[in-house]
Every structure is written in structure tokens, then in C-alpha cells.
Amino acid sequence: xxxxxxxxxxxxxxxxxxxxxxxxxxxxxxxxxxxxxxxxxxxxxxxxxxxxxxxxxxxxxxxxxxxxxxxxxxxxxxxxxxxxxxxxxxxxxxxxxxxxxxxxxxxxxxxxxxxxxxxxxxxxxxxxxxxxxxxxxxxxxxxxxxxxxxxxxxxxxxxxxxxxxxxxxxxxxxxxxxxxxxxxxxxxxxxxxxxxxxxxxxxxxxxxxxxxxxxxxxxxxxxxxxxxxxxxxxxxxxxxxxxxxxxxxxxxxxxxxxxxxxxxxxxxxxxxxxxxxxxxxxxxxxxxxxxxxxxxxxxxxxxxxxxxxxxxx
Amino acid sequence: xxxxxxxxxxxxxxxxxxxxxxxxxxxxxxxxxxxxxxxxxxxxxxxxxxxxxxxxxxxxxxxxxxxxxxxxxxxxxxxxxxxxxxxxxxxxxxxxxxxxxxxxxxxxxxxxxxxxxxxxxxxxxxxxxxxxxxxxxxxxxxxxxxxxxxxxxxxxxxxxxxxxxxxxxxxxxxxxxxxxxxxxxxxxxxxxxxxxxxxxxxxxxxxxxxxxxxxxxxxxxxxxxxxxxxxxxxxxxxxxxxxxxxxxxxxxxxxxxxxxxxxxxxxxxxxxxxxxxxxxxxxxxxxxxxxxxxxxxxxxxxxxxxxxxxxxxxxxxxxxxxxxxxxxxxxxxxxxxxxxxxxxxxxxxxxxxxxxxxxxxxxxxxxxxxxxxxxxxxxxxxxxxxxxxxx
Amino acid sequence: xxxxxxxxxxxxxxxxxxxxxxxxxxxxxxxxxxxxxxxxxxxxxxxxxxxxxxxxxxxxxxxxxxxxxxxxxxxxxxxxxxxxxxxxxxxxxxxxxxxxxxxxxxxxxxxxxxxxxxxxxxxxxxxxxxxxxxxxxxxxxxxxxxxxxxxxxxxxxxxxxxxxxxxxxxxxxxxxxxxxxxxxxxxxxxxxxxxxxxxxxxxxxxxxxxxxxxxxxxxxxxxxxxxxxxxxxxxxxxxxxxxxxxxxxxxxxxxxxxxxxxxxxxxxxxxxxxxxxxxxxxxxxxxxxxxx
Numbered sequence: 001x002x003x004x005x006x007x008x009x010x011x012x013x014x015x016x017x018x019x020x021x022x023x024x025x026x027x028x029x030x031x032x033x034x035x036x037x038x039x040x041x042x043x044x045x046x047x048x049x050x051x052x053x054x055x056x057x058x059x060x061x062x063x064x065x066x067x068x069x070x071x072x073x074x075x076x077x078x079x080x081x082x083x084x085x086x087x088x089x090x091x092x093x094x095x096x097x098x099x100x101x102x103x104x105x106x107x108x109x110x111x112x113x114x115x116x117x118x119x120x121x122x123x124x125x126x127x128x129x130x131x132x133x134x135x136x137x138x139x140x141x142x143x144x145x146x147x148x149x150x151x152x153x154x155x156x157x158x159x160x161x162x163x164x165x166x167x168x169x170x171x172x173x174x175x176x177x178x179x180x181x182x183x184x185x186x187x188x189x190x191x192x193x194x195x196x197x198x199x200x201x202x203x204x205x206x207x208x209x210x211x212x213x214x215x216x217x218x219x220x221x222x223x224x225x226x227x228x229x230x231x232x233x234x235x236x237x238x239x240x241x242x243x244x245x246x247x248x249x250x251x252x253x254x255x256x257x258x259x260x261x262x263x264x265x266x267x268x269x270x271x272x273x274x275x276x277x278x279x280x281x282x283x284x285x286x287x288x289x290x291x292x293x294x295x296x297x298x299x300x301x302x303x304x305x306x307x308x309x310x311x312x313x
Numbered sequence: 314x315x316x317x318x319x320x321x322x323x324x325x326x327x328x329x330x331x332x333x334x335x336x337x338x339x340x341x342x343x344x345x346x347x348x349x350x351x352x353x354x355x356x357x358x359x360x361x362x363x364x365x366x367x368x369x370x371x372x373x374x375x376x377x378x379x380x381x382x383x384x385x386x387x388x389x390x391x392x393x394x395x396x397x398x399x400x401x402x403x404x405x406x407x408x409x410x411x412x413x414x415x416x417x418x419x420x421x422x423x424x425x426x427x428x429x430x431x432x433x434x435x436x437x438x439x440x441x442x443x444x445x446x447x448x449x450x451x452x453x454x455x456x457x458x459x460x461x462x463x464x465x466x467x468x469x470x471x472x473x474x475x476x477x478x479x480x481x482x483x484x485x486x487x488x489x490x491x492x493x494x495x496x497x498x499x500x501x502x503x504x505x506x507x508x509x510x511x512x513x514x515x516x517x518x519x520x521x522x523x524x525x526x527x528x529x530x531x532x533x534x535x536x537x538x539x540x541x542x543x544x545x546x547x548x549x550x551x552x553x554x555x556x557x558x559x560x561x562x563x564x565x566x567x568x569x570x571x572x573x574x575x576x577x578x579x580x581x582x583x584x585x586x587x588x589x590x591x592x593x594x595x596x597x598x599x600x601x602x603x604x605x606x607x608x609x610x611x612x613x614x615x616x617x618x619x620x621x622x623x624x625x626x627x628x629x630x631x632x633x634x635x636x637x638x639x640x641x642x643x644x645x646x647x648x649x650x651x652x653x654x655x656x657x658x659x660x661x662x663x664x665x666x667x668x669x670x671x672x673x674x675x676x677x678x679x680x681x682x683x684x685x686x687x688x689x690x691x692x693x694x695x696x697x698x699x700x701x702x703x704x
Numbered sequence: 705x706x707x708x709x710x711x712x713x714x715x716x717x718x719x720x721x722x723x724x725x726x727x728x729x730x731x732x733x734x735x736x737x738x739x740x741x742x743x744x745x746x747x748x749x750x751x752x753x754x755x756x757x758x759x760x761x762x763x764x765x766x767x768x769x770x771x772x773x774x775x776x777x778x779x780x781x782x783x784x785x786x787x788x789x790x791x792x793x794x795x796x797x798x799x800x801x802x803x804x805x806x807x808x809x810x811x812x813x814x815x816x817x818x819x820x821x822x823x824x825x826x827x828x829x830x831x832x833x834x835x836x837x838x839x840x841x842x843x844x845x846x847x848x849x850x851x852x853x854x855x856x857x858x859x860x861x862x863x864x865x866x867x868x869x870x871x872x873x874x875x876x877x878x879x880x881x882x883x884x885x886x887x888x889x890x891x892x893x894x895x896x897x898x899x900x901x902x903x904x905x906x907x908x909x910x911x912x913x914x915x916x917x918x919x920x921x922x923x924x925x926x927x928x929x930x931x932x933x934x935x936x937x938x939x940x941x942x943x944x945x946x947x948x949x950x951x952x953x954x955x956x957x958x959x960x961x962x963x964x965x966x967x968x969x970x971x972x973x974x975x976x977x978x979x980x981x982x983x984x985x986x987x988x989x990x991x992x993x994x995x996x
Contacts, residue, residue: 013948014947014948014949014951014952015946015947015948015965017948017952019961021922021957022922023957024921024922024923024924024925024957025924025925025929025956025957025958025970025972025973026924026925026926026927026928026929026973027924027929027956028744028746028749028927028929029746029955029956030714030715030746030747030748031746031747031748031932031975031976031977031978032955032977032978032979033746033955033977034955036955036956037953037954037955040955040957041952048515049515050515051385051513051515053381060524061524061744062744062746063924064520064522064523064524064918065523065524065526065744065924066523066524066525066526066529066533066913066916066918067523067529067907067913067918067923068523068918068923068924068926068927069520069523069918069920069921069922069923069924070922070924071518071520071921071922072518072921072922073515073518073921074513074514074515074518074519074520074521075519075520075521075522076381076384076513076520076521076522077521077522077523077524078377078380078381078404078407078411078522079377079403079404079407081373082373082374082377082404084374085369085373085374085375085377085378085381086377086378086380086381086384087381088367088369088374088378088381089337089339089367089377089378089379089380089381089382089383089384089385089387089389090381090382090384090385090513091381092337092365092367092378092382092387093336093337093365093381093382093383093384093385093386093387093389094385095365096336096337096363096364096365096387097336097385097386097387099363100336100363102386102506103386103514108515125370125371125374126370126371126373126374126377128370129369129370129371129374130374132370133367133368133369203952203953229747229977230715230746230747235978236747236748236977236978236979237977237978237979237981237982237991238982239953239955239977239979240953240979240982240983241982241983410915410916411915411916412914412915473914473915511914511915511917518921519917519918519919519921520917520918520921521915521917522916523916523917523918524744525916526743526744528906529906529907529912529916531909532906532907532908532909532912533909533912533916535909536909536910536912536914539909
């Protein structure tokens with residue numbers, strides 16, 4: 001089945017997904033790499049008329065050791081903090097070259113991909129500029145919640161309490177001392193046509209959102225939680241389960257904002273205690289029950305606020 | 314038909330970009346580059362130039378956009394100065410390493426701190442090793458001509474490197490001069506539409522910007538260096554063709570009264586004009602002076618330098634940049650190095666002058682030459698001298 | 705000077721082993737160096753680390769290409785790398801395996817060196833509860849090449865890892881005691897080339913690609929990440945309802961579906977992460993030890 005059939009049927013069961021692989025095996029990702037799985041399916045959903053600009057980071061380094069590449073679509077890496085700008089350059093180039101009749105008129109998905117640091121820390125300025133200018137492109141943040149490429153240093157998107165090598169738990173520290181930066185909200189503040197959060201454990205939700213992002217005329221921002229066994233300290237076979245727990249506990253919520261209207265796309269009937277998610281990962285091993293209770297309270301409040309916001313519309 | 318127009322030199326630069334039919338312009342405003350990008354914005358707004366003008370949020374993104382656009386196959390232009398160049402310096406190295414034929418006008422200006430918007434060449438000298446072809450313009454006509462030449466050189470399949478055209482901030486960028494403007498029919502055979510050899514194309518899949526392990530890196534850099542060095546021959550070829558078509562002559566070191574000169578002033582940029590005036594005065598005083606205006610900085614024109622300067626007694630090298638804590642002006646030091654193994658090498662007197670827009674008068678050039686000759690008489694040269702500084 | 709090269713997989717503490725060895729030697733009053741080898745490979749990929757020990761100051765910064773001792777922390781690495789490459793004639797090969805030295809030497813076809821083996825996986829499982837073999841293999845190494853004293857190393861472990869020091873010390877001591885050593889006078893240090901393509905024809909600057917462009921899409925298929933695997937998914941096709949979840953969740957795209965809609969693992973690329981087994985709703989897939 002190709003993507004067009006899946007799209008028409010709006011069916012994203014595993015057997016209905018495209019068989020073409022645009023992210024080739026042989027990449028150097030860790031065993032159980034969440035981001036690699038995200039790349040694989042994002043490209044399946046978008047198909048071959050896609051060009052990817054990727055930031056320095058795990059995704060770049062595991063996929064492009066010269067003279068090999070895992071990419072079966074045109075792909076470019078230039079630097080760390082500028083992926084949105086690089087993608088913007090590609091987008092306008094296609095636009096003007098088509099207008100001038102130098103290249104054939106066709107729909108090409110221009111995709112920028114960066115990790116959480118490349119998006120929300122060092123890449124935030126370029127991201128904001130590109131969103132504000134309204135380029136017709138899809139920005140994908142694959143969020144593994146720290147600088148995993150350089151060995152697990154904290155980013156602004158590392159969750160509260162998590163141990164990283166630069167937010168270690170020590171005698172006077174509980175690990176990351178700040179709450180996760182809400183980059184999707186920052187993206188939404190640019191009033192772009194489409195913003196969504198997604199997780200590799202909810203594949204049909206992810207597919208639906210990639211397709212909506214591709215259909216949007218103008219910038220689309222997709223924030224994909226992609227668990228990392230190496231940095232989060234859980235066994236490699238648990239990648240999908242950990243993502244599922246992040247959503248079921250309300251730690252990471254799946255929603256979309258279409259033309260400013262927010263909607264929860266995966267509603268959790270019975271919420272999992274946050275402690276189950278936290279205790280499944282070594283990066284939170286040092287937290288006390290009290291710490292976990294604090295996180296639980298805040299997660300609860302945020303989830304209720306999200307429900308209220310989504311219900312108003 | 315070509316016609317002579319009195320216009321601001323920044324506008325002449327923009328006119329050249331319009332004539333080149335650039336596809337993508339990404340720029341961030343900074344003094345003294347603003348007139349170039351304002352003029353270009355107008356050209357695009359009026360439909361005179363069918364291009365996409367991206368108002369990026371920083372110079373870093375300006376160069377990143379240019380890289381993306383050039384990789385996608387567009388003829389791409391940007392302009393900046395000083396802090397802007399420093400901010401985009403990371404991307405300058407990448408544009409060269411990825412071999413993307415971007416053209417940039419650099420309106421040279423000093424680097425902070427202290428903040429100073431005025432002109433000198435501190436900015437370009439800070440990125441000497443970034444792997445771009447670097448041209449220096451001396452007047453408005455050269456800015457116009459070199460901007461057009463830059464696209465042709467950059468896109469030549471034997472080259473495929475980014476090219477920077479340096480014009481001195483204010484002293485050149487904000488001056489109104491007569492400039493001979495060409496029309497599309499005249500330029501078309503010289504600069505045909507850009508046909509990229511490699512580009513991001515879903516129908517011909519490439520991976521650009523792969524990372525290299527140590528066993529590949531040196532070979533890749535060696536290839537980059539060899540090909541930048543050999544772009545010299547293409548640059549000369551393009552300049553010869555330019556002369557045939559349009560009658561204006563270019564060479565890496567433009568000489569003036571050098572044939573019998575004992576002492577030669579060497580300078581890059583627009584103050585070479587004033588230096589010519591000084592050379593005439595020196596000749597009147599009986600001093601056999603000459604001038605070499607440095608037009609090609611990268612690739613470094615080593616052979617021209619050796620040919621032109623061998624057996625001269627003294628070179629008076631005037632740098633508009635200071636290598637803080639270093640051993641002399643950047644141009645002076647490279648000239649010294651070029652002659653290190655040569656017999657009969659000239660003395661090199663290094664002067665740092667004209668920082669942050671401070672004027673260099675003809676009489677200053679006269680003074681610097683006379684001082685150089687005195688040093689030569691004594692056989693003793695200071696490593697460099699900051700000319701005109703209050704003691 | 706004794707030069708040691710250690711082979712293992714990313715995440716197995718190979719670098720930490722070399723470091724602990726060097727620090728112990730330094731505490732013993734010797735001079736030592738430890739250093740890793742950096743690359744893009746991640747958790748599970750074969751990695752190497754190095755250690756040099758001498759009575760005198762070591763000033764060289766050269767890589768260790770002719771080691772006196774090679775230590776292999778993970779038996780499955782032997783499929784992926786030529787562990788004996790450059791081993792000094794008469795040098796020592798120390799391997800974590802359930803095989804006897806004679807069996808290993810025969811399997812690998814090596815001679816002209818000392819071979820020491822120990823079942824460090826079993827020891828680690830017994831004392832530590834997980835197959836983390838780096839401390840056990842330090843015990844095996846010190847048995848054949850006493851570059852540092854056990855006591856100093858134990859002290860270091862207690863200091864660095866107070867919570868888990870005791871179990872690691874027990875594992876180390878057990879491995880030290882159980883390591884079997886045999887010397888093979890005859891033959892050469894060679895090892896059969898196991899599909900590992902030796903890179904001999906690297907491009908020159910004239911032939912290397914313009915701008916580092918990769919012209920072949922998806923060319924990473926030339927790199928067999930199956931070598932990273934220490935556990936393999938085993939399929940019981942009869943129970944399979946062909947739901948495709950294993951295929952969907954594989955980060956390697958290493959599960960293929962054939963015309964009968966049967967799902968099959970491509971062991972050339974499967975890294976053995978175990979997601980397919982974990983996510984299979986019908987228990988079709990189980991993870992088994994690679995070396996069994």
C-alpha cells in the first residue's frame with residue numbers, strides 16, 4: 001500500500017503503512033534508538049518528494065559518515081543552530097526556480113529536523129525567524145530531552161529532576177532544576193497554520209500529524225518525543241513502552257493546534273501515576289517520593305489546564 | 314547599451330546583482346552595508362529583479378539561507394559587514410567546505426570593541442582562512458564589475474567556490490561616482506543562467522554535508538585547498554574575457570609606476586587611489602616610488618607578488634587591520650612570508666593605518682614611504698608601526 | 705612498557721576499564737596512559753580503548769597498533785572486528801567466552817601467542833546480576849599480565865562505585881581465579897576475515913568526492929550493524945498473526961515482509977535492541993543469546 005491509499009483511507013495500522021524505506025539500515029544509532037524510528041516513519045509518511053535539512057546532532061551523526069549515508073531522499077547538514085534557516089533557503093530556492101521555469105513545478109516537502117537542543121536552545125532564533133517569515137516547510141523537533149550526541153548533557157528541554165552529565169544529581173542537587181521548555185507553545189505563538197506534538201509510540205497519530213503538517217500551506221511545527229535508552233537509562237527494548245508511559249502519565253501530551261485551535265488527539269482515560277514512568281528510567285533514580293509527588297502535582301495541573309483549554313474551543 | 318550613470322557605489326553593487334538575475338538574496342541589515350540591501354529590496358519590490366528576498370533574523374541565518382538556497386540550485390547573494398561577518402563566520406567556512414558558489418559583498422568595517430561603525434579591513438582579515446575567493450575593489454566601477462565577475466567565477470565548474478567582493482565601508486560604499494552600467498544583452502554571453510552541477514533534487518538524490526572521519530578529512534581539505542589555489546587560472550581567464558568584452562583590465566596586483574620603482578606601496582582597497590596621488594608626488598621629489606593595488610587576496614597571488622616585487626628595495630605595506638598581539642599587518646606578514654626564501658628579497662615596512670575610518674591622506678603615504686626608506690638606510694625595521702597614532 | 709587494547713561494545717564500560725587499569729597502575733607507582741578511540745558509533749557498536757603501563761614516564765602519543773595484550777570484553781565482538789590485528793608475536797589474547805583457550809585458538813585459527821579465556825558473562829550474572837563484564841575482564845587481564853595489583857584496583861572500585869563495589873570485586877576475583885591460560889608456540893597470529901571489509905583503498909585528495917557529497921542514496925547498507933548484536937530475536941512464525949507491529953517499531957528497518965506477508969529479521973542489520981520481542985502482542989519473538 002502506498003501513502004496515497006493510506007491517506008485516503010486514513011488508516012495507519014502497521015500493515016497499511018508504506019513499505020518503501022527512505023531511512024536505510026546500517027545507520028549508527030544506538031540499539032533501540034527512538035529518533036531513528038521517528039526518521040524512518042516521517043519519511044515513509046512524506047514519501048520521495050521530500051528534502052531534509054538536518055541539524056548537527058544524533059540524527060545527523062548516525063546517518064551520514066562519509067562516504068555513506070542512510071538517506072534516500074536529498075539531505076543536507078550544515079551546522080547546529082541554523083537548520084530552520086537552511087531549510088528556509090531551500091524552500092525559497094525551489095519557489096523562485098519553479099517560478100522562473102528552471103525546475104519543474106511540483107510539490108516538494110521541505111523538512112527541517114533537529115533535536116531538542118538544536119531546536120529549543122541554540123536553534124531557537126533561526127526557528128523563530130523561519131516561522132515568523134512564513135516559509136512553507138515542516139519543522140520536526142525530535143526530542144530526546146538532552147544533548148545525547150555529545151554524551152547526555154542537559155538542554156532546556158530536559159525534564160525536571162532528570163540526571164544528565166551537566167545536571168548531575170549530587171549532595172546539593174536533584175538533577176535538572178528547571179521545568180521542560182515549552183517549545184510547541186513558542187512555535188504556536190508565531191500563529192503558524194499547524195503545530196502538533198507526537199510520540200513514536202503512537203504511530204497512527206504521528207502519521208496523521210505528518211500528513212496534516214505536509215498539507216499545511218506555511219510553516220508546520222511537529223514536536224516528536226523520541227525516547228533514548230542510552231540517555232534515559234532504560235533497557236533498549238523499552239523505547240516504545242517508555243514513550244507510551246510518557247503519554248499515559250500526562251508527562252507528554254499529544255495535541256495539535258490548527259489555525260490557533262488546540263485539540264487533544266490522544267485522550268488518556270485512566271492516567272498512569274507519574275511515578276511509574278519515572279521509576280522505569282535510571283535518569284530519575286535519585287528522586288525521592290517527595291520529589292515525585294511534586295512532579296505529579298505539576299503534571300496534573302498542566303494536564304487539567306490543557307484539557308480546559310482544549311475544551312473551550 | 315552600456316551607459317555611464319552617476320550613482321552611489323552601494324547601488325552599483327545592487328544593480329550588478331540585479332543584472333546577474335540572482336534568484337535568492339538573504340541578508341540582515343548592518344551599517345555600512347544597508348544601502349546595498351535596501352536598494353536590492355526595492356529592485357525586488359518593483360519586480361525589476363525576480364528573486365526571493367529573505368529578511369533573515371541574523372547574519373548567521375543569512376549565510377545559512379544562502380547555503381540552503383545555493384544547495385538547492387539558486388544563484389544566491391548576500392551582503393554584510395564587520396560584526397555581521399563575525400557572526401556568520403562559522404557558516405563562511407561551511408559554505409566553502411560544501412563548495413557552494415555564493416556571492417557576497419563585504420562592506421568592510423572594523424570589529425568591536427569598542428563599537429565603531431566606521432571602515433577598515435579588520436573584518437575580512439579575521440576570516441582570512443575561511444576558504445572563499447576574496448576580491449578587493451578600488452572604485453565604484455570595480456565594485457560593479459567584480460560583483461558580476463564573482464558570479465561567473467564562483468559558478469565555473471572548475472571552481473565552485475563562494476566569492477567575496479570587498480568594498481571599503483563609507484569610503485567606497487557611500488560615495489557617488491560615475492559607473493558604466495551594462496544591459497542584459499551585453500552580460501548574457503558572459504554570465505549565462507546558473508546550471509548547478511550538484512543540487513538537492515528529489516529526482517537525483519544526494520547527501521550533502523556528511524561528516525568525515527580522520528581518514529578522509531585531510532584529503533577533503535587538501536582537495537579544497539588545491540582547487541581554491543588553482544581557481545587563480547580561471548579568475549585570470551575571466552578577467553581577460555572581461556577586458557575583451559568590456560575593455561576594462563583586471564589583474565591580481567594592479568601596478569602603477571612600478572617598472573623602475575625602488576620602493577613600492579602595497580595596499581588593498583580604495584585608498585590605493587589616494588596612494589597613486591602620493592606616488593606622483595614622491596616621483597616629483599625624485600623618489601622612485603610605485604604602487605601595487607592588491608585586487609586578489611584569496612587565492613593568494615604568490616607568483617605575481619614574486620614577479621612584481623623581486624629586486625625592489627623596499628615595500629611599504631599599509632594594512633587597514635591590526636593583528637592584536639601579532640607580528641605585523643596581515644598583508645605585510647604574508648608578503649614577508651612569500652619572500653622568506655628568496656634571494657634579493659625586499660625590505661617590508663609594515664604600517665597599520667586607516668583604522669575605523671580614519672583617513673589616510675596622500676601626505677601620509679608620502680610620509681610612510683619616506684620612513685620606510687629611512688629604515689632601509691639603517692637596515693632596521695620595526696615589526697610594524699601604527700601610523701598616525703597619538704603617542 | 706606493556707600496551708593493552710580492549711575491545712567491547714559501546715555502553716559496556718570498555719573505556720572505563722582502560723581508565724581504571726591506568727589509575728590503578730599509577731597508584732601502584734607506575735606510569736600509565738588510558739585513552740579511548742572516538743567514532744560516530746553508539747551503544748552496541750564495537751569500540752576500543754587503550755592502556756599503556758611502564759616503569760618510566762611515557763611520552764609517546766601514538767596509537768597502540770602493536771599491543772602486548774588484547775582484551776575482548778564481549779565474545780560477540782569477535783564476529784565484528786579482527787581482535788588479534790597487530791598483536792605482538794608472543795602476545796596475549798584475553799577473551800570473555802565459554803570456550804577453553806584451545807577451542808578458541810582453534811576457532812580463531814590463532815597461534816604464536818598466549819590465549820586466556822574466562823566465562824565472564826556467567827560470572828557477571830552470578831555476582832552483579834547483569835552481563836556487565838568489564839570488571840571481570842580486568843581480573844582476567846591481571847591474571848595474565850599483572851600491570852596493577854588487585855588490592856589497589858579493589859580500593860579504586862570501592863572509592864568510585866561504593867554501592868556496587870563489592871559485587872564487582874567478587875566478579876573480578878572470580879574471573880581472576882577462573883581464567884584458563886594456554887600458550888601456543890606454533891603458528892601465526894592471524895584471524896579469518898569474517899566479512900569485515902578491510903578498508904585498503906582509501907581515496908586520495910584527487911579522487912575523494914567533491915565537497916564530501918555522498919552520491920549513493922542509502923549507502924549505509926554497506927555497513928552491517930548486525931555485528932553490534934549480543935542478543936538476537938528468534939521467531940516462532942506459527943504463532944504470528946502478521947500484525948506488523950515488529951516491522952513498524954524496528955528502528956533499523958531490519959524486519960522485512962515477503963510476498964506471503966511473513967515478517968523476517970534481516971540479521972545483517974538487526975542490532976538486537978529487543979523492541980520487536982517486547983512489542984509483539986503474541987509472544988512470537990523471543991530474544992536469545994547471540995553466542996548460543
